[in-house]
Amino acid sequence: MPLHGIGGRQDLPIPLEFAVTGAAVAITLxxxxxxxxxxxxxxxxxxxGTALPSGLAAVLDSFWLRWTVRLFGLAAFLYAGMALLAGAxxxxxxxxxxxxxxxxxxxxxxxxxxxPVWRTLNPLRTLHLLVCRLLRHNPRDGLLELSPRVGLWxxxxxxxxxxxxxxxxxxxxxLPVLQTWLAVYVVAxxxxxxxxxxxxxxxxxxxxxxxxxxAKLSPWGRRADAVIVVRxxxxxxxxxxxxxxxVGLVAALLGSTAYDGFSRSTLWIAWAQxxxxxxxxxxxxxxxxxxxxxxxxxxxATVLAGRMSSRAALPGMFAHSVVPIVLGYVVAHYFxxxxxxxxxxxxxxxxxxxNGWNVFGTGLLGVNAGLTNHPxxxxxxxxxxxxxxxxxxxxxxxDRAVALYARGRALAGQVPLLVVMVAYTVGGLLLLFST
Amino acid sequence: MRLSPRGAAACLAVxxxxxxxxxxxxxADTTPTTMPTTMPTTMPTTMPTTMPTTTPTPTPTTPPSxxxxxxxxxxxxxxxxxxxxxxxxxxxxxxxxxxxxxxxGQTVRITAVSDVADQLHVHGYDKxxxxxxxxxxxxxxxxxxxxxFEVETHETGKLLFKLQVS
Numbered sequence: 001m002p003l004h005g006i007g008g009r010q011d012l013p014i015p016l017e018f019a020v021t022g023a024a025v026a027i028t029l030x031x032x033x034x035x036x037x038x039x040x041x042x043x044x045x046x047x048x049g050t051a052l053p054s055g056l057a058a059v060l061d062s063f064w065l066r067w068t069v070r071l072f073g074l075a076a077f078l079y080a081g082m083a084l085l086a087g088a089x090x091x092x093x094x095x096x097x098x099x100x101x102x103x104x105x106x107x108x109x110x111x112x113x114x115x116p117v118w119r120t121l122n123p124l125r126t127l128h129l130l131v132c133r134l135l136r137h138n139p140r141d142g143l144l145e146l147s148p149r150v151g152l153w154x155x156x157x158x159x160x161x162x163x164x165x166x167x168x169x170x171x172x173x174x175l176p177v178l179q180t181w182l183a184v185y186v187v188a189x190x191x192x193x194x195x196x197x198x199x200x201x202x203x204x205x206x207x208x209x210x211x212x213x214x215a216k217l218s219p220w221g222r223r224a225d226a227v228i229v230v231r232x233x234x235x236x237x238x239x240x241x242x243x244x245x246x247v248g249l250v251a252a253l254l255g256s257t258a259y260d261g262f263s264r265s266t267l268w269i270a271w272a273q274x275x276x277x278x279x280x281x282x283x284x285x286x287x288x289x290x291x292x293x294x295x296x297x298x299x300x301a302t303v304l305a306g307r308m309s310s311r312a313a314l315p316g317m318f319a320h321s322v323v324p325i326v327l328g329y330v331v332a333h334y335f336x337x338x339x340x341x342x343x344x345x346x347x348x349x350x351x352x353x354x355n356g357w358n359v360f361g362t363g364l365l366g367v368n369a370g371l372t373n374h375p376x377x378x379x380x381x382x383x384x385x386x387x388x389x390x391x392x393x394x395x396x397x398x399d400r401a402v403a404l405y406a407r408g409r410a411l412a413g414q415v416p417l418l419v420v421m422v423a424y425t426v427g428g429l430l431l432l433f434s435t
Numbered sequence: 436m437r438l439s440p441r442g443a444a445a446c447l448a449v450x451x452x453x454x455x456x457x458x459x460x461x462x463a464d465t466t467p468t469t470m471p472t473t474m475p476t477t478m479p480t481t482m483p484t485t486m487p488t489t490t491p492t493p494t495p496t497t498p499p500s501x502x503x504x505x506x507x508x509x510x511x512x513x514x515x516x517x518x519x520x521x522x523x524x525x526x527x528x529x530x531x532x533x534x535x536x537x538x539x540g541q542t543v544r545i546t547a548v549s550d551v552a553d554q555l556h557v558h559g560y561d562k563x564x565x566x567x568x569x570x571x572x573x574x575x576x577x578x579x580x581x582x583x584f585e586v587e588t589h590e591t592g593k594l595l596f597k598l599q600v601s
Contacts (some may be wrong), residue, residue: 008559012601083453266533269594277527279592372581375601 008374010434011336012263014379019433022383026390026425030418033394034411041403043396049229056333057228069117069360070126077123083352084182089175089272092354096173097345099182100166104341107211107336108327115220117212123209124186125201128193142197150203153242155193156252158185158206160291163256168283209249213323216240225289237323237396242316247299250322252422255291261431262290297423298322301416317404318417321397325421328389329428332382337369345366380431390425394418424429515575521586521595523549523566528593536599537578542574544596545586553591557598559584561567 051057060063079099082360087093106198107118119125132139165172165181172178192200200209221236240246262268263283272282302315343365350363358364371378397417401410517537521530537543547555547564548571555564555574559582564574566588584598 007582008561009580012581012583063440266597270528270533273528275594299545369580375581 001365009340012375012379012427014432016433018379018383019429022387022429023426027140027422028389029387030394030422032392033398034414034418037395037398039402039407041399043232043235043399043403045235046221046224046238047240048235048239049223049227049231051223051227051229065367066120069120069279070129073121074123074126078347079098079352084175084179087352090354090355091092091173092348092351093175094348094352095175097177097341097348099178101338101341101345103207103333104162104166105330105338107207108330108334110216110337111211112218112327114215115218116212116215118208118215119201122201122205122208123425124189124205125198128190128198128201128379134429137149139198141387142193142200144195144197146196149244149377151246152203152209152249153245154200154204155206155293156245156248158188158204159252159256160248161185162206162279162285163252163259164284166399167256167260168287170279170280203245210253213240213249213253214234214327215325216320217327224293234392234396234399237320237392238399240320240323242319244316247315248295248320250319250326251295251298252291253326254322254329255294256287257333258294258427258431259287259290260333261428262286265431265434267434272356282334295423298417299419304416317401318397321393321400321417321421324351324396325391325424325428326389326394328386328425331385332388332432335381336387338379339371340367340369384430386425386432390421393421397421439506476534481518514542516541517543517595519543519545519586521547521555523547523551523553523588523593523595525550526591530596532596534597534599536601539578539581539600542577543576544573546571546573547595548572549588551590554589555586555595556589557584557586558585563589 019228053296054309080095083093083095085097095384097338101201102312111118162182165177169177169181189201203209216237216239217233218236219230219233221229221231221239261287268286272286273288274278298319299315302318305318344367346360347362347365347367350360351357352359398414401414404410405413439581481554482588517529517535517577519535521528522527534576535543545555545564547558547566549566549568551568553566555566556562557570557574557576560576562576564572566572578600581600586595586598588592588595
């Protein structure tokens with residue numbers, strides 16, 4: 001129940017014909033790809049890419065640029081921390097917009113356009129690095145060895161915890177709740193870094209893990225020989241290495257975004273706000289249910305695909321193909337929110353303590369809500385995002401299938417995954433249509 | 436979170452004309468969330484750290500200004516384009532439709548009655564309406580921004596209906 005979540009406005013439901021057209025296009029394209037697309041793998045993942053000019057690469061890898069970005073991230077963190085700790089407990093405090101909009105939604109476009117910059121921006125990583133430098137300690141070394149089986153599971157749990165905060169937690173738009181959550185987040189991430197070294201950030205920081213995943217759809221990457229390269233986004237996606245918890249991470253992202261749409265439907269609210277039920281408990285169960293649904297259906301499809309084509313199929317081998325579908329969902333649900341509430345947050349940021357400051361000179365600007373006059377354009381973006389995400393997902397899965405399986409069997413092996421992807425896409429359109 | 440100062444002005448004018456508007460708290464957008472205090476008893480053990488058990492929920496002060504006593508027995512004919520009647524009893528919400536549609540520029544009039552003291556809030560347009568137990572009260576405003584806006588109660592945190600402006 002988005003009562004008092006951030007953002008007073010939600011998008012209009014997409015028109016029925018948009019939803020039907022979107023679904024029809026998605027299903028048709030799926031079979032077209034299955035029937036006519038390439039029969040030999042095209043994407044070479046980490047081995048691919050055109051190296052950037054050496055001058056540009058040197059600048060990107062330079063000490064000064066890295067530290068500028070790091071210190072920018074740290075400064076932004078400290079500035080937001082001031083609003084978090086000393087600001088007023090009302091919605092004019094920019095911290096709500098900073099966390100729920102600029103960080104959580106904003107990290108997606110940042111990673112798509114700039115590639116894997118979040119790990120450099122990550123203020124906790126920078127803090128850890130600075131303390132390690134001060135103590136003349138190698139930041140990679142921790143007190144314990146992190147088992148490779150841990151993989152991305154801590155970050156998946158972190159995504160669940162954040163989605164719970166944003167969509168379920170009682171009083172989530174109040175300062176004490178946000179303070180508590182962020183305090184636990186900072187302690188858990190930094191404490192883990194002390195225990196396991198800086199590998200912990202990639203494994204456990206939900207924001208960094210999410211941003212790193214989305215950066216795989218950017219054109220920027222690093223080749224196997226560590227050279228910075230530009231490559232096609234799907235080729236970049238192909239370089240995502242399967243590891244434990246990757247499926248969990250993808251499922252947590254897709255499931256929680258779907259729950260966001262579902263929890264705003266009048267049907268669910270009418271039922272869940274019945275007196276006698278705990279809305280928090282129902283919300284928690286439903287959120288976990290959505291994530292579990294994605295985890296189970298997706299894993300089952302890949303296992304089934306393995307049975308149908310070869311024996312050695314792991315769910316992780318196809319997890320990358322769900323990333324574009326996640327992106328499609330995220331764009332469809334949060335695009336207008338980012339535009340409108342993002343502006344509001346930038347305005348509010350000038351007055352972090354609600355005492356009349358105008359630090360950046362944006363304090364007196366108004367939100368340009370012109371976008372809301374174009375519901376047709378918003379609906380078009382939403383449906384296109386879901387359908388294009390689906391299309392890219394099917395293409396990625398197809399390429400992986402022909403790379404893994406013998407010719408002929410690859411086709412059969414794709415069918416279960418294709419069915420699941422079509423279900424996610426039609427489900428996504430249904431959520432946009434009904435909410 | 437104020438999207439339409441124009442709407443507020445229009446609303447005040449209409450309220451003044453019809454003379455049956457309840458007091459509106461202008462600072463509705465800055466009121467922190469107040470959720471039922473019985474909420475977080477049944478949380479799963481996996482998420483103990485984020486428990487907001489000690490959240491100091493500020494109790495909303497009932498407006499000191501004397502509201503016009505009760506609504507006249509004869510409901511005056513409203514000039515609003517869209518009218519919605521809501522009643523809340525025993526924690527249950529009854530409305531004719533869960534989704535109310537309006538076009539931009541139309542006036543919407545919400546008449547609500549609750550069996551407990553509460554505050555009705557129109558998200559996005561940031562209209563607030565204080566509800567006294569058993570006393571019907573109304574708020575009227577002009578729509579402008581397109582989108583879906585939730586109309587809910589502050590105290591009990593219930594969604595009353597969604598206002599769809601398209």
